[in-house]
Structure formats: structure tokens, C-alpha cells
Amino acid sequence: MADTSKTTKxxxxxxxxxxxxxxxxxxxxxxSATLAGxxxxxxxxxxxxALQGKQAHWNVVGRNFRDTHRQLDExxxxxxxxSDTVAERMRxxxxxxxxxxxxxxxxxxxxxxxxxxxSTSDTVDLITERLEAAISTMREVHDAVDExxxxxxxxxxxxxxxxxxxxxxxxxxxxxxAGR
Numbered sequence: 001m002a003d004t005s006k007t008t009k010x011x012x013x014x015x016x017x018x019x020x021x022x023x024x025x026x027x028x029x030x031x032s033a034t035l036a037g038x039x040x041x042x043x044x045x046x047x048x049x050a051l052q053g054k055q056a057h058w059n060v061v062g063r064n065f066r067d068t069h070r071q072l073d074e075x076x077x078x079x080x081x082x083s084d085t086v087a088e089r090m091r092x093x094x095x096x097x098x099x100x101x102x103x104x105x106x107x108x109x110x111x112x113x114x115x116x117x118x119s120t121s122d123t124v125d126l127i128t129e130r131l132e133a134a135i136s137t138m139r140e141v142h143d144a145v146d147e148x149x150x151x152x153x154x155x156x157x158x159x160x161x162x163x164x165x166x167x168x169x170x171x172x173x174x175x176x177x178a179g180r
Contacts, residue, residue: 035152039095044099
């Protein structure tokens with residue numbers, strides 16, 4: 001009987017994957033370090049967006065409080081769900097997501113959210129800025145992700161679409177009609 005474990009290890013080494021018989025036994029496509037890093041960048045921004053959204057949710061005050069409070073809940077829920085989807089995609093590709101608070105704080109592209117109470121008007125601008133930062137990260141890595149793994153790029157498409165919709169809807173709160 002042939003030693004298939006040696007053949008499996010040789011094949012995995014050619015792909016650049018670090019596998020063991022216990023881990024990654026299911027075979028399949030393995031993310032490169034670049035793809036894993038790009039998805040990790042998206043992951044930390046989504047996690048930070050959810051965290052900052054919750055900070056805003058707890059501390060927003062002023063006119064249209066209830067609407068802003070509820071809209072923040074929608075953003076938080078979607079950011080959490082999207083972060084889970086991205087992390088699980090990473091695991092499916094044999095990459096290891098890192099959602100630890102220290103990692104998020106050190107690597108997110110989102111600016112820090114202010115402490116204390118924040119007016120609804122300022123919250124709208126701050127959350128719009130953070131949505132746009134997360135979207136920017138996704139757009140920056142998109143082409144490289146698509147080149148290596150169109151399935152992961154499809155996930156990014158859905159996330160970008162929803163976050164851009166949120167950015168438009170949230171920012172509209174502080175806008176005045178054009179030409180007036």
C-alpha cells in the first residue's frame with residue numbers, strides 16, 4: 001500500500017500551504033498569504049465598524065435620536081454578520097482570522113471614535129466617515145482578491161453594496177437639497 005500522507009504533504013508544500021492530517025484534511029483551495037492578509041484587513045475594519053457603531057449607539061444624543069439609534073443598530077448588525085462571513089470564508093480557505101481586540105486596534109483603517117456623548121449630527125458625519133473608510137479598504141483589496149479568488153470577491157461585492165447604501169442613507173440626514 002502506498003504512503004499517501006507523503007504525497008499529500010508534497011502537494012501541499014507545492015501550494016505553499018501548511019497542513020497537517022488533522023487540520024485542513026478536507027483539501028481544496030488554500031488562500032495565499034496575500035489573499036489571507038487582504039481578507040484580514042476587511043475583517044478588522046468590519047469588526048471595528050461594529051464596535052464604533054455600538055459606541056455611537058450608546059452615546060448619541062439630540063434631534064432624531066431614535067432614528068439614528070435604530071439606524072446604528074442596522075449598521076452594527078450587518079457589520080457583525082459580514083465580519084462573520086469574511087472570517088468563515090478565511091477558515092474555508094485555510095487562513096486563520098484574527099479578531100482579537102489588540103489586532104483590531106493596531107490594524108484597522110478606521111479613525112478612532114470620540115469618547116462621551118456625541119450629537120446626532122456629529123454621529124451622522126462620524127459614522128459616514130467610518131463606513132467610507134471600511135468601503136475604501138474593500139475597494140483597495142478588491143482587485144487582488146478577485147484575481148486569486150472570485151468567490152471571496154463576490155462576498156466583498158455584497159458588503160460594499162450594503163455599506164455604500166448605509167453611507168448614502170446616513171449621510172443624507174445632514175444634507176440639504178442640492179441647489180438650495
